Amino acid sequence: MGLALTTGGESHGPALVAILTGLPAGLVLDRDAIDADLRRRQQGYGRSPRQQIETDAVEVLAGLRHGRTLGTPLALLVANRDHRNWTWGMSPWPPEGEPEGKGKAAVTLPRPGHADLAGAQKYGLADVRDALERASARHTAVHVAAGAVAKALLRAIGVEVAGSVHDEAGLQTRVDEARAARDTVGGVVEVRARGVPPGLGSYATKESRLDARLAAAVMGIQAVKGVEIGEGFRLADLRGSEAHDEIVRDETGLRRTSNRAGGVEAGVSNGEEIVVRAAMKPLPTLMKPLGSVDLDTGQPAEALVERSDVAAVEALAVVAEASVAWELAVAAREKFGGDSLGDFVGAWRAYLERIDWTAR
Numbered sequence: 001m002g003l004a005l006t007t008g009g010e011s012h013g014p015a016l017v018a019i020l021t022g023l024p025a026g027l028v029l030d031r032d033a034i035d036a037d038l039r040r041r042q043q044g045y046g047r048s049p050r051q052q053i054e055t056d057a058v059e060v061l062a063g064l065r066h067g068r069t070l071g072t073p074l075a076l077l078v079a080n081r082d083h084r085n086w087t088w089g090m091s092p093w094p095p096e097g098e099p100e101g102k103g104k105a106a107v108t109l110p111r112p113g114h115a116d117l118a119g120a121q122k123y124g125l126a127d128v129r130d131a132l133e134r135a136s137a138r139h140t141a142v143h144v145a146a147g148a149v150a151k152a153l154l155r156a157i158g159v160e161v162a163g164s165v166h167d168e169a170g171l172q173t174r175v176d177e178a179r180a181a182r183d184t185v186g187g188v189v190e191v192r193a194r195g196v197p198p199g200l201g202s203y204a205t206k207e208s209r210l211d212a213r214l215a216a217a218v219m220g221i222q223a224v225k226g227v228e229i230g231e232g233f234r235l236a237d238l239r240g241s242e243a244h245d246e247i248v249r250d251e252t253g254l255r256r257t258s259n260r261a262g263g264v265e266a267g268v269s270n271g272e273e274i275v276v277r278a279a280m281k282p283l284p285t286l287m288k289p290l291g292s293v294d295l296d297t298g299q300p301a302e303a304l305v306e307r308s309d310v311a312a313v314e315a316l317a318v319v320a321e322a323s324v325a326w327e328l329a330v331a332a333r334e335k336f337g338g339d340s341l342g343d344f345v346g347a348w349r350a351y352l353e354r355i356d357w358t359a360r
């Protein structure tokens with residue numbers, strides 16, 4: 001069975017949930033490691049005070065016994081502690097009593113760059129909150145939890161995935177300047193995966209191409225507007241002789257002398273480090289709001305202002321790491337299969353022996 005992930009949850013609803021199917025039985029999970037990734041997602045320069053309210057921690061509801069996966073659906077939950085301030089406004093059922101707390105007034109001032117106007121038009125919403133609650137990046141928390149599970153699976157076959165801010169120098173200054181101007185910033189993050197064997201993904205169909213899947217996974221994260229694999233856009237300016245990675249044979253197998261392809265050729269991993277970069281736009285909620293239109297009155301108005309990050313680039317690095325890890329785990333499950341972790345790892349070992357390749 002293929003590895004699959006379904007998530008649910010609104011930003012200020014009771015909780016975020018994820019169901020992971022297709023994990024092998026016998027994978028040992030470490031609660032502290034999952035929670036550490038959840039904490040990493042919450043940190044970073046320029047995050048909003050919400051991160052002090054939420055101290056994310058994973059709860060496991062199904063699929064795990066004594067720390068080992070059962071091979072059954074793994075159900076994860078991350079509670080929204082801030083929900084206590086929104087019990088009326090985000091009540092799943094029609095709320096009882098007088099309106100109180102946050103979210104009681106309908107939002108009618110769509111923010112340029114956010115889901116507000118598109119959501120109101122698409123779903124016919126009178127209160128834009130119905131759109132922004134799910135569009136918000138809050139639910140990336142459960143994607144990070146799922147990514148931590150994927151990383152545990154990948155580690156069993158020697159793969160390590162790490163995300164970072166691409167150009168960290170100067171980030172704090174840019175954030176400070178933007179905050180002072182009541183503005184926001186974006187940035188670029190990079191995810192690298194080492195130890196990925198050749199042969200994950202396929203050129204057989206465009207859906208099976210690993211580069212397409214990695215790009216979709218990262219582009220699927222809120223505020224990501226550009227993705228490149230390896231040298232990406234820079235390759236367009238090079239000649240073929242400068243762009244492609246020559247093949248040599250060394251003690252670890254057939255390798256490349258460079259890695260401009262970013263570890264993927266023809267939609268298939270080639271054994272070099274996988275390198276994925278993503279460009280994040282400046283966050284759309286501005287303390288000095290842009291012009292908008294009040295959907296209630298049709299009159300010009302300033303866009304909604306609510307608590308918001310000035311920057312979330314460091315958080316994006318963690319979310320992108322989780323998303324890349326998840327896609328690589330899906331591709332590894334396709335390639336090596338197995339009901340138990342032992343079967344999965346055994347198939348990986350046999351394959352590496354056949355192609356005479358070892359991770360560097």
Ligand SMILES: Cc1cc2nc3c(=O)[nH]c(=O)nc-3n(C[C@H](O)[C@H](O)[C@H](O)COP(=O)(O)O)c2cc1C
Nearest residue numbers: 114115135136137222223283284285308309312315
């Ligand atoms: C980790 C993370 C945190 C974010 N935090 C905010 C935020 O505090 N305020 C905001 O306006 N947008 C934030 N965003 C971006 C919005 O969720 C996103 O721009 C919006 O949903 C519209 O989607 P799009 O940018 O993909 O078009 C964040 C994105 C990520 C990945």
